[in-house]
Amino acid sequence: MLQRVKKIDGVIVIVLLMLMVISILSIYSVTHGRKDEGLHIQMMKWYGVGFLAFFGLSLFDYRLLVKYAHYIYILGVGILVVVSFAGKVKNGARGWLEVGGLSLQPAELFKLILILALAALLVRINKSELKFWGDVVPLSLVALLPFAVVIIQNDLGNALSYMVILVGLLWIGRIKWSHALIGLIIAGGSIFGFVYSYINYHEQMTHFLSETIGRKHFVARFDPWLVPELASSDDSYQTRNAKIAIASGGLGGEGYMKGGSVQSGKIPVLYTDAIFAQIAEEFGFMGSALLLLLFFILIHRMILIALECKERAGPFLIIGIVAMLLYQIFENIGAYIGLMPLTGITLPFISYGGTSIVINMASMGIAMSVLLYGQDVAEDLPTPVVHF
Numbered sequence: 432m433l434q435r436v437k438k439i440d441g442v443i444v445i446v447l448l449m450l451m452v453i454s455i456l457s458i459y460s461v462t463h464g465r466k467d468e469g470l471h472i473q474m475m476k477w478y479g480v481g482f483l484a485f486f487g488l489s490l491f492d493y494r495l496l497v498k499y500a501h502y503i504y505i506l507g508v509g510i511l512v513v514v515s516f517a518g519k520v521k522n523g524a525r526g527w528l529e530v531g532g533l534s535l536q537p538a539e540l541f542k543l544i545l546i547l548a549l550a551a552l553l554v555r556i557n558k559s560e561l562k563f564w565g566d567v568v569p570l571s572l573v574a575l576l577p578f579a580v581v582i583i584q585n586d587l588g589n590a591l592s593y594m595v596i597l598v599g600l601l602w603i604g605r606i607k608w609s610h611a612l613i614g615l616i617i618a619g620g621s622i623f624g625f626v627y628s629y630i631n632y633h634e635q636m637t638h639f640l641s642e643t644i645g646r647k648h649f650v651a652r653f654d655p656w657l658v659p660e661l662a663s664s665d666d667s668y669q670t671r672n673a674k675i676a677i678a679s680g681g682l683g684g685e686g687y688m689k690g691g692s693v694q695s696g697k698i699p700v701l702y703t704d705a706i707f708a709q710i711a712e713e714f715g716f717m718g719s720a721l722l723l724l725l726f727f728i729l730i731h732r733m734i735l736i737a738l739e740c741k742e743r744a745g746p747f748l749i750i751g752i753v754a755m756l757l758y759q760i761f762e763n764i765g766a767y768i769g770l771m772p773l774t775g776i777t778l779p780f781i782s783y784g785g786t787s788i789v790i791n792m793a794s795m796g797i798a799m800s801v802l803l804y805g806q807d808v809a810e811d812l813p814t815p816v817v818h819f
Contacts, residue, residue: 435490435803440736446729447485447795450780451478453722457709458783460688461701470702470783477785481792488796492804496797497744500544500551504573507544510537511580522775523648524586536786538581538589543794545596546751548573553604554744561606570604571597585648588774592758599754600747629657656772669705672697673767677711684715702783704775707764722781726760729795736802745805752794 455478459471496503510528514537519527521534528535552570561567574597581590602611629636637654641647654662655670676692685691690712692698698705711719730753737749756779763778765771777787 432490438803439489439799440732440802443729443732443795443799446725446732447482447780447792449725450729453710453725454478454706454781454783456687457706457781458702460690460713461693461706461709463688465696467702473785474783474788477788478792480785481788484789484793485796485799488793489799489803491796491800493748493797493800494742494744494804496547497551497554497748500547503544504548507537507541508577508580511541511577511584514538515580515584518584523651524584524775526581526584526586526589533785536589536784538577538584538586539784539786539790541577541581542589542592542596542755543752543790543797545574545577545593546600546748546755546794549597549600550744550747550751553600553747556604557743559605561601561604561610563607563610566604567601567606567610570601585646586775587649587652587772588762588776591762591774592755592776595758596751596754599750603747603750626657629653633658633661652772652774656766656769669699670767670769670773673705673708674769676708677767680712680715680719682716684711684713684718687713689713704763704773704777704782705767706782707767707778710781723760726756726779730756733798736798736805740801740805742801742805745801749798749801752798755794756791 455471455474458474462468462470514526514528517528518525519529519534521527526536526538528537549570552573556566558566561570574593578590578593581593598614606614637650640649640653651663651666655667659667659671672692676690676698679685679691688694690709693701693709693712698708701709707719707722710722714721733749733753737746740746740749759776759779762771762774762776763782766773766776777784779791780788
């Protein structure tokens with residue numbers, strides 16, 4: 432065990448500690464003297480739980496998680512279904528469970544479960560190229576089931592993350608170039624068609640989303656992104672003020688706890704998914720670049736772990752986690768600079784949120800487990816007793 436501990440990647444641990452410090456300082460900056468004051472203390476506690484999950488899973492053989500991934504997947508889908516009926520609604524999405532006074536978001540947890548499930552299937556398939564009907568379709572169905580359940584919950588951000596994870600693992604799983612190209616054309620055409628229709632047939636599209644399928648919440652997210660001139664002042668309030676805060680930060684920022692927009696309370700619940708606005712305004716381009724550099728180092732170290740792994744499941748797990756983090760980073764920051772719709776996705780390791788922090792830290796623990804247990808593995812992963 433001591434030999435395993437010595438192999439833990441110190442760079443990853445240092446980066447996680449730096450992200451923790453940035454998160455706590457940022458949350459304190461936007462909550463001091465307000466009704467939410469003290470959330471930085473709660474964030475410290477969540478990070479404490481997160482580091483326990485990180486070190487615990489680092490020293491836990493990830494191959495056991497892969498071996499029983501099918502059971503974990505079934506349990507996870509069951510929890511998502513329960514949430515659809517008994518979950519608590521927050522920010523327009525029915526995706527929260529109240530357990531012992533704690534508010535948990537199972538859709539966040541399922542991202543990690545989906546990575547495990549898809550990795551287990553890819554290990555079992557073990558082909559030089561994935562066949563469309565025999566491999567790609569079953570793998571896609573494994574992701575589409577929770578996608579549909581979470582869409583019903585009105586949680587677009589987490590639902591889309593499942594598709595990004597699927598794409599990442601299909602790519603590393605050696606999907607055929609022809610199938611990848613067809614998928615890219617279909618996805619690109621669908622996105623272009625939706626954007627074109629939404630802009631040019633706005634009234635019909637908003638009526639369809641609001642009245643026909645009962646997704647008025649989506650209209651409030653798409654309007655400020657695609658047709659800001661038509662968006663209501665309430666719908667565009669957060670993103671508009673966040674853009675102003677980001678732009679006013681300049682090169683070096685306005686100074687810690689001195690941001691004009693973030694300190695005046697113009698951006699609602701700034702400590703959650705809009706926390707990047709505080710970093711950009713108070714620390715400027717340099718602070719934002721430092722944050723992105725830390726993310727880059729974290730992802731780079733994980734890719735190195737995947738490249739050095741001698742066991743088949745490890746690289747799949749790593750790439751799934753990398754896809755998950757890249758999506759969250761791009762979607763979160765992109766939403767506040769006008770590149771993406773606002774979906775409520777948190778900024779990994781920075782935004783306030785217990786479920787998000789613990790799941791992201793647990794993901795890093797699994798990546799570290801691949802480093803500790805995947806380098807000297809010669810035998811194949813044991814075949815699960817029950818298959819998907």
